[in-house]
Amino acid sequence: MRSESYQIPPKRRLRTLLRIAFAVAWSLLAGELFLRAFAPQPLMPRSVRASDIGIRTNTPSETYWQRSTEVNVRVHINSQGIRADDDIPLEKPAGVKRIVVLGDSYGLGYEVDLKDSFAMQTAARLNAAGENVQIVNLSVSGFGTAEELLTLQHRGLAFHPDLVLLAWHYTDLDDNVRSRLFTLKDGKLFRDQPTYLPGVKTRRRLERIPGYVWMERNCQLYSFIREKTAGKLDDLMPGAPAVHAMPAAIPIRPPTYREQLAVALLQSIQEECEKNGAKLLIFDVPSRFSRTEFASEFPAAAARGLAQFDVVSPLDEFRTNLKGEKLFWEHGNGHLTVIASHVSGKLLADHILKRKLLDSPPR
Amino acid sequence: MVRVIGRGMFSEEYRGGKPLKAVYALVDDERVTVTLGIQVSSFTLNVILPAGISFYTFQSLAYTVEVFRRKVEPVERYVTIASYLSFFPLLVAGPIERPTHLLPQFLRPRTTNRDMWRQGIWLICWGLFKKMVVADNMARIVGDVFGPYDHLTGTAIIPHDGLRLLLGIYAFALQIYGDFSGYTDIARGVSKLFGFDVMLNFKLPYAALSPSDFWRRWHISLSTWLRDYLYIPLGGSRGGIFLTYRNLFLTMLLGGLWHGASWTFVLWGAYHGALLIVYRLLDLRPEDKNYPRWANALLWLVMLHLTCLGWLLFRAKNVATIGVFFQSILLHPHGSPEALAAFKSLVFFGWLLLLFQVVQYAMKTLDPMARWHWFIRLNVWILVIMSLLALASAQGTEFIYFAF
Known part of the structure; x- marks a missing residue:
């Protein structure tokens, strides 16, 4: 029986502490090695800051790599917070047609090289057809239509766009409601909250921890724990969204609030474009349910009767000519693959040329 | 959770991962299943049984036999036997415990250590x-x-x-x-x-x-149960070669049937019975x-x-x-x-x-x-x-x- 006055000798205590410290350090290292050997995790860093208009923007002058078993992509953000190799002057050079791209990570071309993104592919095909097109990609990962409207108003119009290309994704429906930047009252759009900066403060604090940024960009164990924890927390959150299910068909029902809000925001974007002599083209990024199952969740039914939008969707191409191809990455964050981006770029370019969307309106 | 005999464990209903829930009944009446919201085909439905019944039936049989054989004293309190039979970790898939081993543990104070x-x-x-x-x-x-x-x-x-x-x-x-x-x-x-x-x-x-070695290593609680309460009471190896083989075969056949009313389980039991006999015939030990x-x-x-x-x-x-x-x-x-x-x-x-x-x-x-x-x-x-x-x-x- 150990007496109450028994004290663990300091040397033994130190040895135990050292052993625990070593065990923890080794466990972390071994966990990382395990993941790299048996279950490689995607490393998908994204870097955003608060902008002066109360929403997120890409962190200027940043370069990071997105890595998974399928991709190894360099993402460079210029000093203006735009995914581009060089800075883009606000003044449009003579003879150049500008396309301002608005969207989320799909619009930004995550998980593909810049030249393979659908926006750059569109430009490449237009230039090959004799146009002189420049892309200004103002997309930011996590954006909804509400943030895209503000970005166009405060940043995009300064670039004097001839065409605004908006990448629509079904997540915009919820993002718009969640951000509360705009609300609908009696069918009219009102500005609500002044800012929407989810996770930006926390991120800034974390980034001040020495080594955090390096760990986020290189450590698979960290990425794994973060994703697992976030997934579990999402499940536990009250009102957690249901599993994203394949829509059966175009719904025969009155439009929901989120659909009405999305349409109202798109209408506002369209009005901004018209006021400034630009056209709006919407790229409807299909939702993926399996390698062969896709759907469009653009609120077409809600838009009907409210507004007319010029929409390009690669859905038919995905379902027919590209059936069975890998069109969305399957081991990373599920963005468009190179082949899907190229096909989308071709469809968009063909549409722009056919509808003469880059031609200046008669004055 | 219920078990439906007659459709086989690998039928679509089982493999579909939709366990039928919380019914503790022995019924053969489709009206009951409809009332309970269970969709089963009347063609395949024979009997609905509670989950794990094979396990605790054998466990309770073992208790009854051991009490009859006077190897175990009958327990005085109902709660003790109920706890022994419904001990939750073992309830649905065993092991099939013996009263000589598990029951005394309910009767004495339990301790755990590091x-x-x-x-x-x-x-x-x-x-x-x-x-x-x-x-x-x-x-x-x-x-x-x-x-x-x-x-x-x-x-x-x-x-x-x-x-x-x-x-x-x-x-x-x-x-x-x-x-x-x-x-x-x-x-x-x-x-x-x-x-x-x-x-x-x-x-x-x-x-x-060898097959006998396998049954000393696989589902030991079932194989020893079958040995003690079926093979040995049938005569074991005491009645000569023919009776030994018959007892072995019958024991394994019933062991196969214990898994479910399907011909493939009968065949599996018969196959293992035949293996035991062939190895004995060849004297491979x-x-x-x-x-x-x-x-x-x-x-x-x-x-x-x-x-x-x-x-x-x-x-x-x-x-x-x-x-x-x-x-x-x-x-x-x-x-x-x-x-x-x-x-x-x-x-x-x-x-x-x-x-x-x-x-x-x-x-x-x-x-x-x-x-x-x-x-x-x-x-x-x-x-x-x-x-x-x-x-x-x-x-x-x-x-x-x-x-x-």
Whole structure:
């Protein structure tokens, strides 16, 4: 029986502490090695800051790599917070047609090289057809239509766009409601909250921890724990969204609030474009349910009767000519693959040329 | 949860992962199932039984017989026998405990100690690993090989490349072992945390050298139950060669039937009965005799494949499926990209379990962790925990033996 006055000798205590410290350090290292050997995790860093208009923007002058078993992509953000190799002057050079791209990570071309993104592919095909097109990609990962409207108003119009290309994704429906930047009252759009900066403060604090940024960009164990924890927390959150299910068909029902809000925001974007002599083209990024199952969740039914939008969707191409191809990455964050981006770029370019969307309106 | 006899455990309803819930009734009336919201076909429905009935019926039978034999004193309090029969870790898939072993533990104060906690937590994690990493991932290979069910013709669509079918049988051997022994490990681990010691149910079954050796290692609680309450009362080996063989055969046949009212289970039981008889006829008793090493290795290889053949009978949907497997394996033993993918999955998800079993065999202990240096233990724990977190199948399947 150990007496109450028994004290663990300091040397033994130190040895135990050292052993625990070593065990923890080794466990972390071994966990990382395990993941790299048996279950490689995607490393998908994204870097955003608060902008002066109360929403997120890409962190200027940043370069990071997105890595998974399928991709190894360099993402460079210029000093203006735009995914581009060089800075883009606000003044449009003579003879150049500008396309301002608005969207989320799909619009930004995550998980593909810049030249393979659908926006750059569109430009490449237009230039090959004799146009002189420049892309200004103002997309930011996590954006909804509400943030895209503000970005166009405060940043995009300064670039004097001839065409605004908006990448629509079904997540915009919820993002718009969640951000509360705009609300609908009696069918009219009102500005609500002044800012929407989810996770930006926390991120800034974390980034001040020495080594955090390096760990986020290189450590698979960290990425794994973060994703697992976030997934579990999402499940536990009250009102957690249901599993994203394949829509059966175009719904025969009155439009929901989120659909009405999305349409109202798109209408506002369209009005901004018209006021400034630009056209709006919407790229409807299909939702993926399996390698062969896709759907469009653009609120077409809600838009009907409210507004007319010029929409390009690669859905038919995905379902027919590209059936069975890998069109969305399957081991990373599920963005468009190179082949899907190229096909989308071709469809968009063909549409722009056919509808003469880059031609200046008669004055 | 209910068990429906007559449709077979591998019918679409079972494999669809939709356990019928919370009905504790013995009924044969479709009106009851309709009222309860259970959709079952009147064509296939015979009887609905509570989950795990095979296990606690045998447990209560053992108590009755042992009391009759005066080996166990009848318990005085109803709550004691009720606790013994409904002890939750063992309720749905055993092990089938004996009153001589488990009942006294309810009657005396229980204590736990550090070693029991160490063993208990390890058994729970190792059991989860066997189930979620090994068995559930093997289930995908097995499901592909044994074929999706064709609702139009009522048959399974089985691929015809022999190598893939063979790998599918190996995968099922790992699946059923990981699934059942995984459950047992979890049950034993949980019991240890409560201060109970539950009997061993598996002892490296795929290391068996002969059928009798296999049944000393596989589902030990059932095989010893059948031995004590069926084989020996039938006369055991006391009535001469013919009666011994008859008793062996009958015991195994009924052991097969215990798994469910399906011809494939009857065939599986008969097959194991026949194996026991053939080995006795040939006087092959490697566990008792000192054969040279190469002979033991050969006997092990033969027994492993005989066991796998048994699993084919056990898993096959019907007798026709068994024929297709034989035909393809023997006449079309060619490879295919699917076979290569199945092989990779088999190795990827099975290597740690197989390696651990080899170590257990070589060290002649089922708990080698207790003997290892803390740094080796730490690494084993890391492998197991990381596998559970990163490699566990996203599509979990119900424990196979829940159906029995």
